[in-house]
Amino acid sequence: xxxxxxxxxxxxxxxxxxxxxxxxxxxxxxxxxxxxxxxxxxxxxxxxxxxxxxxxxxxxxxxxxxxxxxxxxxxxxxxxxxxxxxxxxxxxxxxxxxxxxxxxxxxxxxxxxxxxxxxxxxxxxxxxxxxxxxxxxxxxxxxxxxxxxxxxxxxxxxxxxxxxxxxxxxxxxxxxxxxxxxxxxxxxxxxxxxxxxxxxxxxxxxxxxxxxxxxxxxxxxxxxxxxxxxxxxxxxxxxxxxxxxxxxxxxxxxxxxxxxxxxxxxxxxxxxxxxxxxxxxxxxxxxxxxxxxxxxxxxxxxxxxxxxxxxxxxxxxxxxxxxxxxxxxxxxxxxxxxxxxxxxxxxxxxxxxxxxxxxxxxxxxxxxxxxxxxxxxxxxxxx
Numbered sequence: 239x240x241x242x243x244x245x246x247x248x249x250x251x252x253x254x255x256x257x258x259x260x261x262x263x264x265x266x267x268x269x270x271x272x273x274x275x276x277x278x279x280x281x282x283x284x285x286x287x288x289x290x291x292x293x294x295x296x297x298x299x300x301x302x303x304x305x306x307x308x309x310x311x312x313x314x315x316x317x318x319x320x321x322x323x324x325x326x327x328x329x330x331x332x333x334x335x336x337x338x339x340x341x342x343x344x345x346x347x348x349x350x351x352x353x354x355x356x357x358x359x360x361x362x363x364x365x366x367x368x369x370x371x372x373x374x375x376x377x378x379x380x381x382x383x384x385x386x387x388x389x390x391x392x393x394x395x396x397x398x399x400x401x402x403x404x405x406x407x408x409x410x411x412x413x414x415x416x417x418x419x420x421x422x423x424x425x426x427x428x429x430x431x432x433x434x435x436x437x438x439x440x441x442x443x444x445x446x447x448x449x450x451x452x453x454x455x456x457x458x459x460x461x462x463x464x465x466x467x468x469x470x471x472x473x474x475x476x477x478x479x480x481x482x483x484x485x486x487x488x489x490x491x492x493x494x495x496x497x498x499x500x501x502x503x504x505x506x507x508x509x510x511x512x513x514x515x516x517x518x519x520x521x522x523x524x525x526x527x528x529x530x531x532x533x534x535x536x537x538x539x540x541x542x543x544x545x546x547x548x549x550x551x552x553x554x555x556x557x558x559x560x561x562x563x564x565x566x567x568x569x570x571x572x573x574x575x576x577x578x579x580x581x582x583x584x585x586x587x588x589x590x591x592x593x594x595x596x597x598x599x600x601x602x603x604x605x606x607x608x609x610x611x612x613x614x615x616x617x618x619x620x621x
Contacts, residue, residue, distance in 0.1 A: 257303060261302075261303055264299065264302050264303075264309055265295070265296070265299035265302075265303075268294075268295040268296075268298055268299050268302075268312075269295040269296075269299075271295070271316075272291055272292055272294060272295040275291060276288060276291055276292065286479040287479055287482070290479075290482060290483065298312060305432055305435075307383075307431070307435070311386070311387065311390075314387055315387065315390050315391055315394060318343065318387070318391045319391055319394040319395055319398075321343070322338075322339060322343035322344070322391070322395045322398075323395065323398050325338060325339050325343070326339070326398070326399075326402065328402070329402070330399060330402040330403065333346075333399070343391065343395060344395060344399075345392045345393070345395045345396035345399055345411075345467075346392075346467050347392075348388045348389070348391045348392030348395060349388070349389065349392040349393075349396075349420060349457075349467070351385075351388045352385045352386075352388040352389035352392060352420070352423070352454075353385075353454045353457065353458055355381050355382070355384050355385035355388060356381075356382070356385045356423065356427070356447065356450050356451055356454050357451055357454065358381050359378045359379075359381035359382040359385060359443070359447055360378070360444070360447040360448060360450070360451045361378075362374045362375070362377040362378035362381060363375060363378035363379075363382075363440070363443035363444040363447050364444040365378075366378060366440065366443075366444075367441060367443075367444045367513070367516055370515075370516060372440075375440030375441070375443060376440070378440065378443050378444075378447070379431070379434060379440055379443065382427055382430075382431060382443070382447065383431065385423075385427065386424060386427050386428060386431070389420055389423060389424050390424060392420070393411050393417070393420060393421070393424070396411045396417070396469070397409075397410055397411050399469060400469045403469050404471070406471070407469065407470075407471045407472075409472050409476075409477075409481075410481070410482050412481065412482070412485040412486065412489075413472055413476050413481065413485075414466070414470070415460060415466065415606075415609065416457065416460060416461065416466035416467060418485065418489060419453055419456060419457045419460070420457065421485070421486065421489050422453055422489050422492055422493055422496075422605075423450050423453050423454060423457075425486075425489050425490055425492075425493035425494075426446065426449065426450055426453075426493035426494075426496055426497055427446075427447075427450055429493055429494055429497050429530065429533075430442070430443070430446040430447075430497055433497075433526050433529075433530075437518065437522055437526065439518045439522070441504075441516060441517050441518055442500070442501060442504055442517075442518070442523075442526070445500040445501065445503050445504050446496075446497055446500045446501070448500060449496045449497075449499070449500050449598075456606075474552075475552045475553075478548060478551060478552065480544060480545075480547065480548035480551065481548070483544060484541055484544040484545050484548055485541075487537045487538075487540045487541035487544060488537075488538065488541035488545075490533070490534065490537035490538075490541075491534040491535070491537045491538030491541060491569075492534075492538075492601060492605055493534070494530040494531065494533050494534030494537075495530070495531065495534045495538075495569075495573065495594075495597060495598060495601045496598055496601070497526075497530045498526075498527045498530035498531045498534065498594045498597075498598075499594050499595050499597060499598030500598075501523055501526050501527045501530065501594075502523075502527055502590075502591035502592070502594040502595045503591075503595060504517050504518075504523055505520060505523040505524065505527065505588075505591040506588060506591050506592070506595070508520060508523065509587070509588055509591070524586060524587075524590070527590070527591065527594055528580060531573055531576060531577065531594065531597075532577065534573065535570075535573045535574065535577055538566075538569065538570060538573070539570065542566055542567075542570055545563070545566070549563075561608050562604070562608050565600075565603060565604035565607075565608050566604055568600060568604065569597075569600055569601050569604045572597050572600050573597060576590070576593055576594065576597065
């Protein structure tokens with residue numbers, strides 16, 4: 239851009255200079271909460287858990303600076319979870335005696351509400367898309383946010399409930415299929431809601447909420463048929479701090495891969511002339527697909543490395559060609575190839591979309607199929 243004689247170029251302020259007083263107060267509140275928790279519960283934590291707790295404050299501060307809804311989400315979750323914990327009074331049987339716990343805030347109640355809200359969100363998103371109604375998409379978005387709030391509240395309360403079952407039983411709720419399916423729903427929906435706001439479009443909600451609703455359907459079936467909501471002690475292999483970081487990183491990968499696949503469905507429909515007047519531009523769909531896979535691949539790579547370190551501690555070797563490890567490698571290679579073709583060869587269009595969609599099938603088998611049909615060192619995750 240050329241400047242006239244009377245014009246001067248003003249460089250935009252740096253990131254930290256753009257932060258407001260509220261931004262810094264938010265970060266200070268997170269740090270204060272982390273230090274309070276460290277002082278209050280530090281005696282029950284090992285060295286690594288203390289590091290994770292302290293690092294949580296700057297991590298969530300950064301997230302809140304970049305995406306404002308994270309602020310009220312964290313504040314609301316803190317209020318709801320702490321209120322629910324206070325209702326227990328140290329006794330697990332209060333979950334069936336206190337009205338708000340029984341019908342709203344106990345882990346099982348909150349997760350059931352989460353499931354219902356995700357189903358309703360899917361219906362409203364689709365209604366809005368079919369009828370070209372902004373109202374349907376708006377309600378669907380609000381219901382999705384409500385499901386996120388209740389889902390995370392349920393997980394936090396379940397964490398506390400596990401310690402009420404027994405101090406030696408207590409653990410972060412990411413240890414079995416029931417818990418990680420909830421985590422998958424939370425991560426996928428949060429990433430979708432971020433892209434919804436960033437690209438100012440709700441037209442992808444119907445597609446992404448389909449895969450979330452499918453996960454919720456499996457979760458409900460699994461809960462009823464296997465009594466999966468019951469809190470169980472950790473098997474020895476899972477009694478490690480590695481679980482606290484390996485599993486969430488893994489499911490950021492699974493969630494964003496699923497999101498990319500559902501966006502690819504929208505891409506294929508639009509590129510073939512279906513719903514073309516209702517969906518975002520192909521360039522937007524392509525960009526979301528690429529960014530979701532790039533984020534997922536990054537975290538899945540981190541999770542794979544962490545899994546190797548965990549395996550060395552638990553089983554004495556970094557890699558054993560266990561079925562879960564083998565299929566995780568297949569997933570990693572699939573998306574590594576997708577990104578390579580995208581960055582080096584300019585992969586675009588329907589080929590990239592079909593590839594992302596097939597990638598969901600590969601990822602689903604690695605996530606669920608291995609547990610159903612194969613056995614190995616990860617047999618504690620079998621159906």
